[in-house]
Amino acid sequence: MTTIGVAGSGDVAAFVAQALAKTHSVRIFDINNGSLQCEGAEQAKSVVDLAKGADVVVLCTDADDAREALFRDTDWLKGIDVVIDVGQGDPDNSRSLSKNLNDIGITLVDAPLHTENTEAIADASAIFFGGPADVLGSVRPILEAVCPKVIHCGDAGSGHAMRLVVAAIAACNRLITYECAAMGAKNGLTVADMATVLNKSSGYNSAAARVLPALAANGQTADATVGDCANDLRKASALGMRYGAPMLIATMVRSTLDAASHRLGESASIDELATIWEIDAGLPAPSSH
Numbered sequence: 001m002t003t004i005g006v007a008g009s010g011d012v013a014a015f016v017a018q019a020l021a022k023t024h025s026v027r028i029f030d031i032n033n034g035s036l037q038c039e040g041a042e043q044a045k046s047v048v049d050l051a052k053g054a055d056v057v058v059l060c061t062d063a064d065d066a067r068e069a070l071f072r073d074t075d076w077l078k079g080i081d082v083v084i085d086v087g088q089g090d091p092d093n094s095r096s097l098s099k100n101l102n103d104i105g106i107t108l109v110d111a112p113l114h115t116e117n118t119e120a121i122a123d124a125s126a127i128f129f130g131g132p133a134d135v136l137g138s139v140r141p142i143l144e145a146v147c148p149k150v151i152h153c154g155d156a157g158s159g160h161a162m163r164l165v166v167a168a169i170a171a172c173n174r175l176i177t178y179e180c181a182a183m184g185a186k187n188g189l190t191v192a193d194m195a196t197v198l199n200k201s202s203g204y205n206s207a208a209a210r211v212l213p214a215l216a217a218n219g220q221t222a223d224a225t226v227g228d229c230a231n232d233l234r235k236a237s238a239l240g241m242r243y244g245a246p247m248l249i250a251t252m253v254r255s256t257l258d259a260a261s262h263r264l265g266e267s268a269s270i271d272e273l274a275t276i277w278e279i280d281a282g283l284p285a286p287s288s289h
Contacts, residue, residue, distance in 0.1 A: 001025050005050040008060030009036055015118045016060050016086055017041055019146045031066050047076045054080065056142060062088040071097060074104060083108045084139060091157040091239065098156035107135055110159040111143055114166050116222035121147055130159030164239055167232035168250045173207035175253055181212060182277040191216040220271055227266025230257035
């Protein structure tokens with residue numbers, strides 16, 4: 001049985017650790033000294049304790065500063081051959097860190113888990129892998145224990161780049177879906193009818209497929225927060241500017257999300273974004289749809 005050390009914090013890290021613990025021996029270490037819990041996993045007292053005897057280290061954090069602090073000193077990684085970064089990071093930072101670790105004989109791959117809803121991990125989520133194909137072959141069982149859909153995107157850094165592409169498009173689709181649904185509702189269209197038509201026409205997109213039926217049924221599509229979504233757009237816009245790829249629409253959506261964070265709070269679910277268009281358009285509350 002593979003022994004995996006999971007270093008991270010937050011709900012996604014807990015989900016990853018719990019998924020891995022079903023089929024592997026898992027140790028966990030909360031890098032923020034918080035309350036990362038995983039039933040069936042051993043609590044490590046330090047990163048040194050975490051890596052001792054582990055076959056692979058899995059990192060799961062969205063904070064670049066926490067990631068940088070963790071790898072400022074690499075002595076604790078002695079004996080580890082592969083580090084898998086399943087968190088949300090910057091592609092260039094991943095490339096730089098991968099090179100630095102490779103110089104001391106450690107392979108770092110970025111394999112971010114993109115999900116808006118961990119309860120629907122098999123249907124609307126994926127892991128984007130950046131690193132050598134042979135390494136993917138060796139760690140695929142570990143990744144598939146977290147999410148069955150694993151896509152090889154290229155060299156180190158490409159996994160994080162792909163995640164930002166997907167996250168930016170998903171955010172833009174969600175907001176235009178809310179905006180146009182509000183316009184349609186003001187013109188007497190039902191959300192259910194708009195969902196039926198859009199999902200069978202050129203207006204189809206992943207947001208329309210998931211969000212509109214949920215609106216009609218007062219259901220939930222995501223456990224991601226408005227703050228998370230805004231931060232993704234911020235990273236995507238910065239990456240585009242760095243490489244001379246204009247991100248005009250994504251930047252406008254990011255500004256809208258920043259404003260939504262002030263109205264709803266950063267910890268609000270992205271499903272709650274619908275209320276902004278409902279209120280501003282003078283539509284009935286969701287419960288009366």
